[in-house]
Amino acid sequence: MFKIILSSFTGNQVVEMTPQIIDFCNKFPIVSFYKKTIIMKKFILALLVSFSLAAQAYCQEFSGKVLDQKTREAIPFATVQYAANRGVITNDEGAFSINRPVTQLKELKISSVGYKTREVDIADLADNIIYLETDIIQLDDVFLSDKKLSAEEILERAKERVAENYNIGNINRRFFFRESNLNKVKTFDLDIQESTIEDIDQKLMDSISASIPKSSDSYKEVLGDFSGDYTRQKVDIIKGANLHNPQSTASLDKLTDKLDRIFKENVKPDSYLKIKSGWLGVKVDVDEFSEENEKENKKPTKEEIAKSEEEKKQSLVSSANSKIPSLLSESFWDEDAEFDLFDRLNRYKFKVAGYTYLDNSLVYVIDFEPKGGSDFRGRLYVNTEDFGVHRIDYANVKPLKKFRLLGISSIDDVYRGKMIYSRDENGHYLPKYFEQEVGESFGIDRPLQLIEKNKNVVGRRKQNELDMDILIKVSQLEKYQLVVFNDAGEEMQAPKESSEDFEYQTFKKYDPEFWKGYNIIEPNAAIREFTAITE
Known part of the structure; x- marks a missing residue:
């Protein structure tokens, strides 16, 4: 070549x-x-x-989009089948890509809940956009032997048949896993009440507050194979990427350096600082404070940089090995899962909202909402023949946990997700796509007092004092996406000598070439536009 x-x-x-x-x-x-x-x-x-x-x-690979024929809106999580038992799933923007040369692709079969299944010839596509037509089913046109069942009765039957429908045995599958971490600083206020050091004033504190990065995002992506069932899995990573955003703190560092310099110029070296917040307090020697700042401002060595990269890789391995089994094992029937719908059916209200086709099967569409103090609302799609659950969409209607004490608060305010299963030729329901979002809001509303004292000074020990009020509100959202491919068993990699023996790279800018040659779930706009802020 x-x-x-x-x-x-x-x-x-x-x-x-x-x-x-x-x-x-x-x-x-x-x-x-x-x-x-x-x-x-x-x-x-x-x-x-x-x-x-x-x-x-x-x-090159084939990429396209699936849109609603009438509204022209994206259809997320649609199945795009390009061969028998082989397919991909669209992302939340309706986009997909197939790792096959165009010459090897002829027809695509696209299906999604609430839409008519469509088969298209690739040669007939304009701009690689596929439109789906909504599927409206009239109950009078459908023959159901159990059509008089209530929503509660349907779900009781679904619960009774979990062991039969989801007994998949030991399977080998290729997977793609993505973890997204989104952080936002909503409020960061430092209000000075009193300062005996002239240069430490409200203007400096406002500058520090304005320099705090208001948002940051990072992503982990993993391709691999797993073997097992819903309760136990062995994960074997093939390839992994870390889109790491260290955040630019150059302007903030300059201001904090200025603050340190002011302290050094105004605070005696043999003094100590009494740091108090309400009745909570701690004593810090000034020289210890200075040494700690020098360590933080020191540039990392090559060894420290290499260690940091290894830690990022280990974090990716740890995340994949813990979260993938967690997503699979915490399915809707798990009694210990946070999403407790099937464990507490009597605490929810259900309604049969209609019928539709999914994976060539007629399914009940059932909406649910909390009764009393339950936590979730959403929609289920249940097979009318074997009462297997094809899909569940759920979201919390209230915070799952709240904590507030002495001006410190924490609220678990986001818990939502999707569970999508595919039914094989034996009638067993295999994992297809799982998504989970977990969010928390954290706040601090406390006074802060720094007092310089010196026992070697004749007379009054208190030398300087800084009093301020601190108000901080931040939020964190973690999103996990797991795609399980039906054709992975034929492509399982040979066992590696080490679980850490795989291709890994840290990026400061999204690189689509890294995943070229592999089927993954297409990145959304935020990931495609990801660029780490450098100093």
């Missing part, structure tokens, strides 16, 4: 001499004149460019 570089008025163009191009050229006698005439040389090079561009177009 080698490359040639073509120069023209539009600039240089690199053409890769692939085996296909070489084979193409060898079929034509014109190649024998390549070194003899300039005209033929230019002609062949132009021919190579055309062929190369055409070959590259046919070898």
